[in-house]
Amino acid sequence: MNNEDVVENYRYDAFISYADPNLRFILDFVIPELEQKGLSLCIHQRDFLPGNNISDNIINAIQSSRKTVTLISAEFLSSKWCMYEFNMARMESIYSRRENGCLVVALLEDVSFNHMSGEMIEWLRQNSYIEFTTDPDGQKLFWDNITAAIRAEAS
Numbered sequence: 001m002n003n004e005d006v007v008e009n010y011r012y013d014a015f016i017s018y019a020d021p022n023l024r025f026i027l028d029f030v031i032p033e034l035e036q037k038g039l040s041l042c043i044h045q046r047d048f049l050p051g052n053n054i055s056d057n058i059i060n061a062i063q064s065s066r067k068t069v070t071l072i073s074a075e076f077l078s079s080k081w082c083m084y085e086f087n088m089a090r091m092e093s094i095y096s097r098r099e100n101g102c103l104v105v106a107l108l109e110d111v112s113f114n115h116m117s118g119e120m121i122e123w124l125r126q127n128s129y130i131e132f133t134t135d136p137d138g139q140k141l142f143w144d145n146i147t148a149a150i151r152a153e154a155s
Contacts, residue, residue: 012042014104014150015065017085019075022108030071033143039150054081062089066102067150073108077115090123104149105129106142 014034018026026043034041042065048057058081062068068089076082086103093101107129113121130145 010064010066011040012047012061012065013039013067015042015061015068015085015089016071017068017076017082017089018071019073019079019082021075022071022073025071025108034147034150037147039147055084058085058088062092062102067104067152068092068102069104069106069146069150071106071108072111072120074111074115076108077111077120083117087117087119090119101127103127104146106146107131 016026016030018030023045031041031043042061044057044061048054048061052060062085068085070076070082070086070089076086089103093103103123105124105127109132116124130142130149132142133139
């Protein structure tokens with residue numbers, strides 16, 4: 001099976017990985033901004049199958065999505081499930097989708113490198129990431145960049 005066949009079989013354009021305390025941001029901004037642009041999102045509160053093991057739902061979400069967008073916040077960094085999502089998407093990017101990386105990192109707030117795992121620091125040093133801002137012009141650029149990263153075929 002070639003890469004073109006795989007891309008056509010993705011159920012979602014992006015799996016959105018975020019900490020539960022950031023749910024209001026997801027509901028008020030992420031879903032409206034990205035779904036109005038025609039992107040199909042996997043949101044765990046909405047799309048995970050009840051009764052399934054959480055780790056199975058996460059792996060399925062990553063594998064059935066073109067990209068995994070991790071929205072990094074202090075709460076994200078302290079959540080074992082968020083870090084699991086980040087690491088599974090990182091491994092998927094490195095080992096399964098070398099030419100077409102699947103991990104998109106967005107910093108929702110200024111977080112200290114001291115609170116990040118070594119793997120996350122290394123990822124941020126080697127890959128581009130997006131930073132959220134409260135500036136209106138910066139926000140437009142943020143959403144444009146997230147949209148472009150989700151739609152990109154190659155990293």
